[in-house]
Amino acid sequence: MSDTASTRATRNTPDHRPLVGAPELLPSLAPLLTEWVPRQRWFAGKGRLLTGFTLLSATELLPCTDPGAPGLLLLLVRAQQSAPPSRTPVGGDCYQLLLGVHPALSPQLAPAVIGRPGGGPLHGRTVYDALLDNRLCALLLERLRVPGRLGALRFCREPDADIPSGLPGRPIAVEQSNSSIVYGDSFILKVFRRIEPGVNPDLELPRALADAKCARVPAPAAWYEAAAAGEGGEATTLGVLQPFLAGSADGWQLALNALAVRADFTGSARALGHATAEVHTALAQTLPTTELRRPQLEVIAAQMHERLDATARAVPVLQPYRARLRTAFDALAATGHDGRSWAAQRIHGDLHLGQTLRSADEGRWSLIDFEGEPARPLAERRRPQPAVRDVAAMLRSFDYAARSGPAGGDPWALEWARRTRDAFCRGYAEAGGLDPRSVPELMRAYETDKAVYEVLYEARHRPDWLSVPMAAIRRLAAGDEPAVGAEGPGPARAAGSDDGRG
Ligand SMILES: Nc1ncnc2c1ncn2[C@@H]1O[C@H](COP(=O)(O)OP(=O)(O)O)[C@@H](O)[C@H]1O
Ligand SMILES: [Mg+2]
Structure with missing residues (x-):
């Protein structure tokens, strides 16, 4: 500039x-x-x-x-x-x-x-x-370096953030659900495109994690927002600047690379389980938590039923499995009837391999993109939920990896997925997370709900990929194998997540 x-x-x-x-x-x-x-x-x-x-x-x-x-x-x-x-x-x-x-x-x-x-x-x-204009990208960074108001906008900066001036900016090659600019391999600015009033969880959660000294998530250095329209309203987050993890590779690509050469991924998956548990622990310590009892569990199960019914109406191949899939949601509600309760907390909300980065030098995993599932309303995304929902989503991502690419669906790849899923759960429990294998009702309900979501997404956007979630649907409907460690048949990154949106 x-x-x-x-x-x-x-x-x-x-x-x-x-x-x-x-x-x-x-x-x-x-x-x-x-x-x-x-x-x-x-x-x-x-x-x-x-x-x-x-x-x-x-x-x-x-x-x-x-x-x-x-x-x-x-x-x-x-x-x-x-x-x-x-x-x-x-x-x-x-x-x-x-x-x-x-x-x-x-x-x-x-x-x-x-x-x-x-x-x-x-x-x-x-x-x-x-x-797409480097000069204007540089101007935006300059704005973020100097906190203050401009019209309806407010530019904010962490007091101890060291943001050099004059870093050249370039848009990242892969356009996803937002637009991101990388500044000199030091910072990345995510410009939120579809906006809703209120703080974006992709600012809220990484800031809370930074306060909790959790180093698994790049800490926001600066951000900008639109002032609330009325008094007492919340500002709307428009963009977040955070350190760029140069030289790191994303988990989806790493998993595909491993599959391409038939390499084991259990060590990486276990370490990723550790990272996920650390993030969950820190979120539970710093942000509100709650206990889900019978009434809340009934509501959650009812929402899952509704999504299943709506999806089965839109995607008829799901119909034959509907009655069996419903048993997963009924079993979740039944835990409440039995007087059990489950801890709920803020979670990632859209966890999959494409939302993880592994550093080249130490192989250390970081998690990114805490926006949650983009299609859900902000208020819903910000609600405390069982942390195993993230675990279930990550297990679906291993399944997607094993069913995509040239090795897609071959027995070796399916066994790879089974071992990788197990290793992730083991790592998650070792690092203090609730052992996913000890909560089969939760895991099965959340995995089923996610697979149903994937079916709708693939049917709408990538019909060639529909076989991937449908294989999981068959396994989950059969219900004769535990959700964790079980294997079912399908390719892709997480459907309907920012990576999969077409
Ligand atoms: N801190 C970071 N360091 C390195 N790369 C990043 C970082 N944050 C995001 N990226 C890269 O940018 C991509 C998009 O970022 P993400 O936050 O997932 O945005 P979107 O909501 O558009 O998916 C990621 O898949 C990753 O490759
Ligand atoms: Mg993303």
Whole structure:
């Protein structure tokens, strides 16, 4: 970033007439955005017509009023879409858009172009995806280095965080459910795309873990948020900057590599079990916990039944297994009727191999991406839950790995999955986690619920992968093998997680 840009960003001259509030701003951008937004990987409303946007807020991170100079605009918008599914908040999903504005964009940035508004305050200038422009990425980092307010936004920084200035930023190659920028191999900024009012668990949980001195999760160094609309409301997290674990490899790729050369993965899985238990222990120590008794267990089982019924309606191949699968949820509810209770706490919520990183030097595992399952409402994701739900999800991920790629489904790979699952559970229990093998009712219910979720996801997005969760469905419906250590037939990363969303 040039000095000029940085100076302009922090200046608020009397002649600076902000775009914010200009009534023509959104109408002039809407035709471009209704074309561009649905093509983005992070757009959650695929398959439904996008008819327009409502503007929630507009902030100039770099003034956009000078027609001869580059600008950077942050918009929070609500998408207007046809036939919203039940999970969509009334009025549609909200998104964060970071738009560059330039009078004469360099040809290298051609792939970033969104379009040229035909009117309004940005008339004739090029509007483009700001996160593909190194200069604007650098400006965003500069903003995060200096805490303070800007319009509706607030930039925050941990007092002891050492964030050097001038680190070059580049978007990560794999676009997932959000957009991430890596700064000089030292930091990674995750820009949340679909936003909901309130603190994002991907800030809340890593901060709590940092306070608890749990080093398994990169500690947030800075973040930015939109102020609450009314008094007493919670700010909305928009982005989090955390240390980049350079040279680490993600667990999904490591597992596939091991499978490709028929290598054992039990040592890694056991160590990952340790890491997961450490994170769960620290979360239980620092954030609210609760005890799930009969009424709560009945509600959880009823929700699982509902998801199963809805999925069986949408994916008829599930129908023949429905009655048998229901027994898993009934068994969970029955534990409450028997007077048993289960501890609940904050959990990862979307744990799978793609959310783990292993360092190259010491082989030390870290967990990332604490947002939870992106399709579930924020309030639900922030609720305490049994920690074994994360364990069940990770076991499903080992199954997915064993059923994908060239070795997919071969008996050796299935045995690999069985041993790997066992090793993970062993490691989890050794490091102080509740032994998953001692809670078969919980494990079976959560594994079944996850497999049902995967069936719906694969049927909708990747029909070629449907055989993977269906193999688990057959095993779980048979119910003649314990959930842990049992093996069932299928390929992929976690379905419907950010890795799997298509
Ligand atoms: N702290 C980090 N160090 C190194 N790589 C990271 C880090 N955080 C995320 N990544 C990489 O970025 C990818 C996306 O990050 P993630 O937080 O999972 O975002 P999303 O919600 O889009 O899935 C990860 O799969 C991982 O490869
Ligand atoms: Mg992720």
